Amino acid sequence: PPPRRKQLIVSRTVHPEARQVLAAYARGLDLDVVEIDCADGVTDVKALTAAISEQTAAVLVQSPNFFGAVENLKPMADLIHAHKGLMVVSANPLTLGLLEAPGKQGADIVVGDAQPLGISSSLGGPTCGYFAVSQAHMRRIPGRIVGQTTDRNGKRGFVLTLQAREQHIRREKATSNICSNQALLALSASVYLSVMGRQGIAEVAELNLHKSRYALEQLLGLKGVTASFTAPTFNEFALRLPEGTDMNKLQAGLLAAGFIGGYDLGRDYEEYAGHMLIAVTEQRTKEEIDQFVHTLGGLL
Numbered sequence: 036p037p038p039r040r041k042q043l044i045v046s047r048t049v050h051p052e053a054r055q056v057l058a059a060y061a062r063g064l065d066l067d068v069v070e071i072d073c074a075d076g077v078t079d080v081k082a083l084t085a086a087i088s089e090q091t092a093a094v095l096v097q098s099p100n101f102f103g104a105v106e107n108l109k110p111m112a113d114l115i116h117a118h119k120g121l122m123v124v125s126a127n128p129l130t131l132g133l134l135e136a137p138g139k140q141g142a143d144i145v146v147g148d149a150q151p152l153g154i155s156s157s158l159g160g161p162t163c164g165y166f167a168v169s170q171a172h173m174r175r176i177p178g179r180i181v182g183q184t185t186d187r188n189g190k191r192g193f194v195l196t197l198q199a200r201e202q203h204i205r206r207e208k209a210t211s212n213i214c215s216n217q218a219l220l221a222l223s224a225s226v227y228l229s230v231m232g233r234q235g236i237a238e239v240a241e242l243n244l245h246k247s248r249y250a251l252e253q254l255l256g257l258k259g260v261t262a263s264f265t266a267p268t269f270n271e272f273a274l275r276l277p278e279g280t281d282m283n284k285l286q287a288g289l290l291a292a293g294f295i296g297g298y299d300l301g302r303d304y305e306e307y308a309g310h311m312l313i314a315v316t317e318q319r320t321k322e323e324i325d326q327f328v329h330t331l332g333g334l335l
Contacts (some may be wrong), residue, residue, distance in 0.1 A: 040092035040120070042067045046061070046078040048100035049125065051303040055281030057095070066092075076104040076264025076273065077197060079112065087114055090303035093121040093144075098131060102270025102300075102312065103247075104264055127151055128165060130269050132233075145166050153227025154220055163220035173197070233297025243270035246324065253328040254302045263310045265298075271314045273307070274298060277335060280309060288334040293325050 043061065045054055047070050054070070055292055069086055073183050078096055087094070092114045098106035112122040123144045124137040129151040133250045137145045150162040174197070183195030231239065247270040254260055259277030274297070276285070284300045287297035302306030315324065 040090055040191075041065065042069060042090045043093055043095065044069045044071060044083065044086055044091055044093040044101070046071050046083075046097070047105075047304075048073045048075065048076070048078055048102060048104070048106070048167060049095060049097040050101045053097070053125065070203060075103075076100070076102045076266040077106050078111065080082075080114075083111060084114060087118055087120070091115065091118055091120045093123050096124065097122045097125040098125060099269040099271065101303075102264060102266075103268040103314070104266035105134065105269060105334070107140065108140040116141065127269070129236070129240055129243060132236035132238075133244060133269075134240075136255070138167070138169060142169075148222065149224045152224040153231075154223050161217070163217040163221060163224065165224075181282050183187075239317050240269075243315070246270070246317065246319055246321075247272060247315040248323045249321070250313065250319075252257055252327070254323065254331065256334045257328070257330060259335065263307065269313060269318055273310050273312050275310050278309070280335065282309070282311070285331075285334055289327075292330045296331075305308055 043057070043066055045057060045068060047054075054068075058068055067090075071082050071086055074081075077100065083094070094111060096106050096108065096111060097109060100106055108122070110125060115122050121139055121143040123146065124140075124142040126137055126145055126147045128147055128149060132207075138308075145165075145167045147165055148162055149165050150156070154162050166176065173180070179195055181193050182198040184192055184194050186192045226235070247268065251262070251268075251272050254274060255262060261275045263273035263275050276282075282301070284298070286296040296312035297313035300310040300312055306312075
């Protein structure tokens with residue numbers, strides 16, 4: 036068999052913490068992680084084209100990415116597929132009520148945090164993730180796959196369709212934990228999804244989009260504030276603040292007024308010092324957004 040590929044390509048627009056976790060795992064598995072730069076808030080496709088080779092096992096992209104920008108996945112998937120590698124996409128599940136599914140755009144594996152699906156932030160945790168693959172890779176999924184069926188009376192039911200028995204027989208090669216319990220969080224997400232339904236998820240996605248768009252338009256009306264990037268966004272966006280703004284002082288002022296200020300991008304990206312990442316979800320009201328804009332304007 037051909038030698039196993041050792042190279043993973045990850046975009047710098049992927050969440051910095053996710054890249055740290057990837058680097059930690061890669062070190063133990065002796066994998067080579069190559070980071071691709073960003074251009075205008077999204078993955079630089081020219082740099083990606085130059086980096087992909089026959090050694091590349093997979094490309095990992097997040098959409099919407101850490102800057103809140105929506106990535107154009109199809110060209111990137113085509114690039115890695117031409118070299119017989121895999122396209123891995125990390126996606127906020129709420130956006131999928133509005134955007135085309137990553138699988139339709141060529142993703143082989145789609146992962147993400149299920150926290151937006153009705154799981155409270157609980158001071159940072161716990162939460163659960165989701166993991167989906169195309170049919171070709173289904174038998175390599177860790178854990179169990181439950182299928183829908185009918186019982187002998189024709190009523191809808193669910194059965195265990197596929198379970199990788201590795202947890203019991205191949206412990207040292209297992210791709211999932213020997214025992215882990217995210218069941219409570221998975222149950223929360225299941226309840227949220229069943230209550231919201233297809234229509235509800237689409238409506239929540241639209242609310243996120245419209246409210247963040249309204250906030251962005253209002254904030255761009257402030258003197259000296261400009262958009263960091265022109266790429267389309269979902270419910271997060273980056274702003275460039277006026278030259279010389281003291282970010283710590285600004286954050287403290289916002290907090291005193293009852294607002295958690297935007298994230299200082301300079302903490303993770305030197306080139307974006309003085310840029311602030313702001314998130315607006317369906318939970319925010321027009322009054323709150325207006326008050327935030329007014330408060331930020333006053334502090335600036």
